[in-house]
Amino acid sequence: MVQDNRLFEVIKPGLFTTVQDLGRIGYQQYGMVVSGAMDPFALRMGNLLVGNDENDAALEITMVGPVLKTCRDCLIAVTGADLGLRLDGHPIPTWKSVWVRQGAVLSFAGARQGCRAYLAVRGGIDVPPVMGSRSTYVKAGIGGYNGRPLRSGDVLEVGIRGLSERPRDDFLPFANRRLPPEMIPRYGTPVHVRVILGPQHDMFTMDSLEAFLREPYLVTPQSDRMGYRLKGARLTHTGPAEIISDSVACGSIQVPAGGNPILLLADRQPTGGYPKIATVISVDLSLVAQAKPGDHICFHAVSLEESHRLLRQREQTIQMVKTANRLVTG
Amino acid sequence: MSLTCLPVGDMALTVVFEQKIAENINRRVVEMASRLAKRPVKGVVEIVPAYASLTIYYDPLIISYQEMVERLHELDHMSGEYEEKQRIVTFPALYGGEQGPDLNDVADHHGLTPQQVIDLHTSALYRVYMLGFSPGFPYLGGLPRQLSTPRLDTPRLHIPAGAIGIAGSQTGIYSIDSPGGWRIIAHTPVPLFRLDEDPPFLLRVGDLVRFMPVTDEEYQEIVQQVNHGTYQPQIVDHTGKEVNGS
Known part of the structure; x- marks a missing residue:
């Protein structure tokens, strides 16, 4: 039997939703664009909240979020901008890992603060890596989901570490984890x-x-x-x-x-x-x-x-979350 | 000669050489890059050679700016061991017609015949000074002065990968389909960017490039070979020995 890796079915794609990790490193000498998450801090934190590697691929969601139907039980965290995250129509918090049942619908009611949200999923979004990265570079049609932003009807797959036989037992220890409020950035103007x-x-x-x-x-x-x-x-x-x-x-x-x-x-x-x-x-x-x-x-x-x-300070914060992850996994 | 290093934000620095487009300057860039590749410095994330500068991306949590600069000075002071291992890559090219829509304009611009433009363009040996604009696009220096032609007033919306163009005193090859304002005089079927190879780029900074005129029939034959995956790019190393791929 072919393994079922399906994660999300895209009901509506949103304004500009792409798969991004931390970028394509080492190829600028050939004229290759780096790409990767615009907000690396939010991506890294989202990944750590669900127990992923910091560099796992997630969805970068711009201003108007998508509508996604979950094809399996999964653990998600949305970080970055507050775009009005909803689970089956009800508001749920961002910067927090949330256990989501198969068949549930994730949607976004509208931008309140910030511009780009990151939807990280336990196991990462699985697309073929290109030059060591899953990031989408739309102008050249490279990486991500067929080198382009998501469209209605696309089906995203989850990475190998999201394919547990007993997802409840394996992933629930990572559910309902949140960052201390002082670690969560506030976005405003100027x-x-x-x-x-x-x-x-x-x-x-x-x-x-x-x-x-x-x-x-x-x-x-x-x-x-x-x-x-x-x-x-x-x-x-x-x-x-x-x-x-x-x-x-x-x-x-x-x-x-x-x-x-x-x-x-x-x-x-x-x-x-x-x-x-x-x-x-x-x-x-x-x-x-x-x-x-x-x-x-x-x-x-x-x-x-x-x-x-400032960079060392920031990395110490991230290190604290990583240490917490090791405590969860034992 | 001492090195000038300038920070580019908190995670990169640029070694600035004499600011002119010249072979001897670009050779120093490639030399520094190759020394750094041979004696890797912990904390270096990636290096980007350009015309007259080398930018080093580093991790400040592993190596400080000052240490990075000191390492670069040490590398710069090592002498005598460097020999540029240049490769010469030959691109078969079909000039004029649909594949080179601006050939006649370039000829008219200089009061030459199209054949004279072809002869001049294929007589030169070009150096890859930098890759950029699009993935794998080579900026080639060494264009015969008589062919120097300004860019189009209005860029084209679509130029196919493989198009060979002139812009000012430079010539280059489009690596992917893209918009662009270079004057297109020819087309090569040889792909510069192949995702199934590692690295996926045919050329690197410091390579030499030459163009070989082909007939319509030869061109079609190479197109077939490329499509079937049987085409081997013509690459010789600095000793004249044939090397294929990268």
């Missing part, structure tokens, strides 16, 4: 985001550099997983608005000749030819991922030492 200046901040006038760190920037509707086009104080270059193309990081803020910054994110091309005024520090990328068109972002400069201190 979003205060810390940056490390450069590498080409010296290609801008002093006035522009000051304005960049003083004025709020609007997230325009021309914003997606590739990057956010921002509008605010226009930035002036001291010379030509181009450099010899070099690598751009997730969070790099490049400024073309027009003076409106572009904040590059998960689906950015690995290289670019515009001067970069600053780069958002990694712990604050999650806040950027939760900003939606119409929100404002304020940038604040910090030192490299400070960013690394």
Whole structure:
């Protein structure tokens, strides 16, 4: 008999729902886009809440959530944005692992806070890995579910660790686990985001550099997983608005000749030819991922030492949850 | 010569070489990348060579910025052991017609005949300076000066994988179907991006590329071979020995 791996049947796909893990690492040298969850913190926490590896694949749900019918008993956790999660029509909490019966329907009533939610499932979403990752890169049709966002009628499958014979016994110890409230980020506008200046901040006038760190920037509707086009104080270059193309990081803020910054994110091309005024520090990328068109972002400069201190702090928090997982599994 | 390193956020740094597009500069980039590959540094996540810079993504929980910079200086000071192991990859190309819709315009632009454009384009040996734009797309330097042509005013919405184009002083090969503004003069059936291979990319930074003109019949025959999975790309190493695949 063929094993039944079915997990969700997609009744409605939502606005833009894709399979994402932590991205395709090691192929930028070939021009390959990294992709992966826009909000890595929310993805990692969702996975840890259901007892997965941090890098397991989950659904990234944008603004308008899908309607999913469960094909098996499963353990889920929704993290990130509050998009109005419902189980059989009733509100249930996010940032918490929840036991869900076969035949139940998950839906989302509407966005209340943030932009992107993550639906993690015990065992992970199983799609064929491409270059070591299950992340969807829609522009090239690579990875995820057939290289594209979900559509009605799609059937998602669960990874091997979600295929227990006795799911109740095996997974219930992980049910009803939640994060301490102080670990759960709050999303609002304006979003205060810390940056490390450069590498080409010296290609801008002093006035522009000051304005960049003083004025709020609007997230325009021309914003997606590739990057956010921002509008605010226009930035002036001291010379030509181009450099010899070099690598751009997730969070790099490049400024073309027009003076409106572009904040590059998960689906950015690995290289670019515009001067970069600053780069958002990694712990604050999650806040950027939760900003939606119409929100404002304020940038604040910090030192490299400070960013690394914040990173260590963040990783200690994640380490605590991992330790708790080991205690559950014994 | 001392190294200039600049942080790119809290998880990457870029080694900046002299900022110009030149073979000797790009050789230094490839040299540094290959030294780093040969003597892996713990905490390095990935490296991205570009025209005149090398970006290193690192895990600051494993190695600090200062330590990373020190390791790079040590690698830079090692001398004499490096020899660029270049490969030469030959791409059969069908010029003009439907496969090269801008060939005549490029010829007109320079007051050349289409055949002269083909002769010039196939006479040169190009260097892969960087891969980007789309997965596996090579930015090729070394275009004969007489062929330097500006991009199209209005980019095309659809350019097929394998299209060979000119933009300014560069030439390149589209690796996947995509929109684009390069002037398309030819097409090669050889895929640059094959998901069933590891790594799935035919070219790497530092490779040399040449184009070989083929007739319509030869082109169709190669298309068949590619479709049947029997086509072997023509790759020779720096000693002239034939090597296949990657």
